[in-house]
Amino acid sequence: xxxxxxxxxxLAAGLVILASAAxxxxxxxxDTALAxxxxxxxxxxxxxxxxxxxxxxxxxxxxxxxxGWEALxxxxxxxxxxxxxxxxxxxxxxxxxxxxxxxxxxxxAHQTLFWxxxxxxxxxxxxxxxxxxxxxxxxSARTYETSFFTIPVLExxxxxxxxxxxxxxxxxxxxxxxxxxxxFLFRRLKEPGAVATTRANDHLxxxxxxxxxxxxLMLTVSHQFLAGxxxxxxxxxxxxxVMIGLAYIxxxxxxxxxxxxxxxxxxxxxxxxxxxxxxxxxxxxxGFASALQVGDLKDxxxxxxxxxGSDDGNWQDVCPGCRRRLLARSQSLRVGGFG
Numbered sequence: 376x377x378x379x380x381x382x383x384x385x386l387a388a389g390l391v392i393l394a395s396a397a398x399x400x401x402x403x404x405x406d407t408a409l410a411x412x413x414x415x416x417x418x419x420x421x422x423x424x425x426x427x428x429x430x431x432x433x434x435x436x437x438x439x440x441x442x443g444w445e446a447l448x449x450x451x452x453x454x455x456x457x458x459x460x461x462x463x464x465x466x467x468x469x470x471x472x473x474x475x476x477x478x479x480x481x482x483x484a485h486q487t488l489f490w491x492x493x494x495x496x497x498x499x500x501x502x503x504x505x506x507x508x509x510x511x512x513x514x515s516a517r518t519y520e521t522s523f524f525t526i527p528v529l530e531x532x533x534x535x536x537x538x539x540x541x542x543x544x545x546x547x548x549x550x551x552x553x554x555x556x557x558x559f560l561f562r563r564l565k566e567p568g569a570v571a572t573t574r575a576n577d578h579l580x581x582x583x584x585x586x587x588x589x590x591x592l593m594l595t596v597s598h599q600f601l602a603g604x605x606x607x608x609x610x611x612x613x614x615x616x617v618m619i620g621l622a623y624i625x626x627x628x629x630x631x632x633x634x635x636x637x638x639x640x641x642x643x644x645x646x647x648x649x650x651x652x653x654x655x656x657x658x659x660x661x662g663f664a665s666a667l668q669v670g671d672l673k674d675x676x677x678x679x680x681x682x683x684g685s686d687d688g689n690w691q692d693v694c695p696g697c698r699r700r701l702l703a704r705s706q707s708l709r710v711g712g713f714g
Contacts, residue, residue, distance in 0.1 A: 384421040386424075392417060394506075398501075409503050414618070422624075426626065435679075439640065439641055443639075443643055459642075468639075484558035484562070487551045487555035491548040495549075498545055498548070501523075507522070517532055556584050556585050583619070590612050590616050652665075657688055657692045663696075673689055
């Protein structure tokens with residue numbers, strides 16, 4: 376176990392508990408029925424920070440992370456980079472236009488999953504942590520007041536549009552997620568390219584999202600159409616799927632949710648590399664790559680057990696064309712010529 380990651384994970388878990396206590400008026404407005412969900416959120420925070428810390432300390436990731444920040448805050452480019460960062464956040468994280476260029480159906484699946492999960496998080500986490508609670512106004516059962524961090528912010532009629540959205544926001548998110556799940560499932564069962572690259576872990580993530588969404592919708596069905604029949608059982612089943620899902624995210628395929636924002640720094644690193652000096656091949660004397668990137672490779676590869684340096688130079692200083700030529704010549708000398 377990584378001690379630094381453990382410490383940071385424990386700190387994150389402690390901050391979540393503290394935020395829940397402060398936001399709920401020191402648990403005055405905390406709903407004890409959500410205690411299981413709170414435990415899942417606390418473990419989720421711990422595990423996510425632990426995994427992210429370990430991931431950042433891997434030599435390639437650490438180098439890219441450091442270079443990304445260096446490029447972002449480079450003197451003279453900060454204004455341009457800030458504008459570029461905002462554009463990247465909109466295009467890469469929210470609109471995900473890089474997926475649109477690959478496949479329209481894949482983009483639609485990502486978008487429905489993304490916005491469905493974002494809506495669910497925006498509703499579930501504040502409720503679970505006790506940051507939001509609803510109380511009736513006076514003696515009227517028709518008017519409710521919404522409080523955020525114990526501060527009243529909104530009154531609404533229970534028969535109005537706002538009330539309908541509040542009470543059915545998770546149903547909307549569940550439908551969006553299910554649309555994305557079915558599109559992904561169809562692609563991975565029918566499209567040859569997707570079938571060839573699908574792994575068991577991909578189906579596990581889809582199964583988890585499906586289970587959370589369906590059990591959540593079943594709660595509404597029980598309440599609206601079955602007069603509350605099986606509600607307690609479904610409630611427990613839904614809570615289990617949510618807690619298992621939260622525990623799975625930091626260690627499964629869905630961890631890329633947190634890796635994707637860090638990838639934005641790679642864009643600035645690539646631009647800094649392209650604008651820098653080229654690496655000159657020691658064989659042909661031509662430029663073939665960024666000197667910055669080649670230098671970083673020389674630093675990282677030995678840490679991973681791949682040291683291509685010698686007293687005569689480094690293999691990374693040779694361009695791809697010359698590598699193929701040198702390899703063919705070595706093979707020819709080894710076998711006494713190719714005819």
